Amino acid sequence: DAKTTQPNSMESNEEEPVHLPCNHSTISGTDYIHWYRQLPSQGPEYVIHGLTSNVNNRMASLAIAEDRKSSTLILHRATLRDAAVYYCILRGQGGSEKLVFGKGTKLTVNP
């Protein structure tokens, strides 16, 4: 399974943007970049995914580098409810569609 590298932890202030980085230098051409988050005492929650182009949804934006070896999850205005562990995961095709979690980034949001 292709690996991702994320910082162990990050801090942000409420109502400020947050940029969560992820490196995936061994990504293959058919791997999708997925982001999930896990709030305290809850199951993981899907956030966003993309293949090559930047993506936006109501929760976040995903910026993907041109060479696809890195990506950034962008929370435009962090709230206290965004405090969670964020996971960047590569999900492949053709038999490797399973989701394998790494350690993720623990985001702390300060009031």
Add this chain to the structure above:
Amino acid sequence: NAGVTQTPKFQVLKTGQSMTLQCAQDMNHEYMSWYRQDPGMGLRLIHYSVGAGITDQGEVPNGYNVSRSTTEDFPLRLLSAAPSQTSVYFCASSYSRAGGGYTFGSGTRLTVV
């Protein structure tokens, strides 16, 4: 639309007992997976299924069995519970295309004494 339903939410077992954790989804998802999460740790994949009748092992399959007789259900069986299996178990499901996101259940907290 209930999503992914896991039962029970809490369970205490004695060492050596067996039990089945239930997982059901009503979204007609082909893919289903079981994960365990130990305190302060990330999620580890136990078993997964790409469709009815098809299952495969994940990272930590020992001590667990699965079967997938229907699209909707993916039960996880603990054959002989051990204290090392004390964990929170999450079930998840997804459409088969790699671009689809997984939906997770709310978890089963299992304690083996």
